[in-house]
Amino acid sequence: MTWVQLPNYLLANRKRLALVQDEVAFLLGAETGESVCRHERFTREPSLAVALAYEAIYQRPVRELFAGLYRKIEKEVATRSKTVTDRTRLKKTTRQRAHKIQTLTDMAARLSSKDENL
Amino acid sequence: MTRSNEKNLRIIAITPSTRGFGFAVVEGGTLIDWGVKSVKGNKNSQCILKVEELIAHYHPGVMVLEDHSAKGSRRSPRIRILGEQIIAIAKKQKITVTLFSRQQVRKAFFSDGNGTKDALAEILAKRFPEELGFRLPAKRRPWMSEAYQMGIFDAVSLALMIGERKSSQSVRVDAGESDN
Numbered sequence: 261m262t263w264v265q266l267p268n269y270l271l272a273n274r275k276r277l278a279l280v281q282d283e284v285a286f287l288l289g290a291e292t293g294e295s296v297c298r299h300e301r302f303t304r305e306p307s308l309a310v311a312l313a314y315e316a317i318y319q320r321p322v323r324e325l326f327a328g329l330y331r332k333i334e335k336e337v338a339t340r341s342k343t344v345t346d347r348t349r350l351k352k353t354t355r356q357r358a359h360k361i362q363t364l365t366d367m368a369a370r371l372s373s374k375d376e377n378l
Numbered sequence: 379m380t381r382s383n384e385k386n387l388r389i390i391a392i393t394p395s396t397r398g399f400g401f402a403v404v405e406g407g408t409l410i411d412w413g414v415k416s417v418k419g420n421k422n423s424q425c426i427l428k429v430e431e432l433i434a435h436y437h438p439g440v441m442v443l444e445d446h447s448a449k450g451s452r453r454s455p456r457i458r459i460l461g462e463q464i465i466a467i468a469k470k471q472k473i474t475v476t477l478f479s480r481q482q483v484r485k486a487f488f489s490d491g492n493g494t495k496d497a498l499a500e501i502l503a504k505r506f507p508e509e510l511g512f513r514l515p516a517k518r519r520p521w522m523s524e525a526y527q528m529g530i531f532d533a534v535s536l537a538l539m540i541g542e543r544k545s546s547q548s549v550r551v552d553a554g555e556s557d558n
Contacts, residue, residue, distance in 0.1 A: 272410040
């Protein structure tokens with residue numbers, strides 16, 4: 261069975277604070293709770309400013325609130341870091357490039373190991 | 379299923395009641411949604427629609443329900459039918475269904491196997507103080523109806539039973555056999 265984290269955990273955090281969508285919307289600076297509803301139902305992703313406002317309201321880091329989305333982005337970064345490593349390896353080796361390859365290899369390994377631990 | 383996958387399972391527990399049903403969604407020991415859904419009119423069909431919505435939103439791997447066929451169960455015919463309908467939906471969506479009797483739940487939460495719903499609700503409120511602490515109802519007196527939010531506590535207790543399976547016998551509906 262494959263287990264996929266939910267894109268976000270906004271609903272659980274809102275319920276934890278006993279707030280209703282309209283109240284959260286007001287705290288976010290929105291007029292109605294519609295946008296909050298869309299975020300909680302995963303039909304829309306919030307802007308960076310709104311995501312940070314959620315962090316301020318719920319006192320949880322953005323990567324925790326948007327755990328599924330973060331995991332998805334993390335995977336994409338891991339794939340891209342391998343591509344950049346391969347591209348760098350094609351160039352003439354210098355001390356700076358060797359350091360860069362090491363950094364990117366470590367990054368890919370770190371992000372991939374997180375995936376295996378799930 | 380590997381141990382790590384079992385730890386990460388998303389579990390949904392549903393407890394049908396006279397007004398609708400209580401539900402709880404647990405993921406890795408964390409409560410991620412909980413509440414009571416009230417319905418009017420044709421209660422069973424309305425409940426089914428709401429259960430389907432929850433399944434579509436959370437894609438649970440396991441569904442936990444009360445075992446209405448267990449000895450001593452006094453659930454009404456309508457609730458028994460609803461339970462069967464919910465199991466049918468879960469099977470259709472390839473969700474593992476696990477049933478626990480109230481007695482099994484009490485055995486898991488109380489050392490002597492005896493305890494009231496109020497006492498169980500208190501235990502759960504202590505375990506999830508931020509989520510359930512403020513929803514803990516006042517202790518029910520003989521002349522009072524059961525509190526509206528008690529369905530949440532019933533559902534949470536069932537959802538947590540998955541972690542307690544080693545110590546109690548559950549019934550896995552899809553496999554059709556006892557699961558220790």
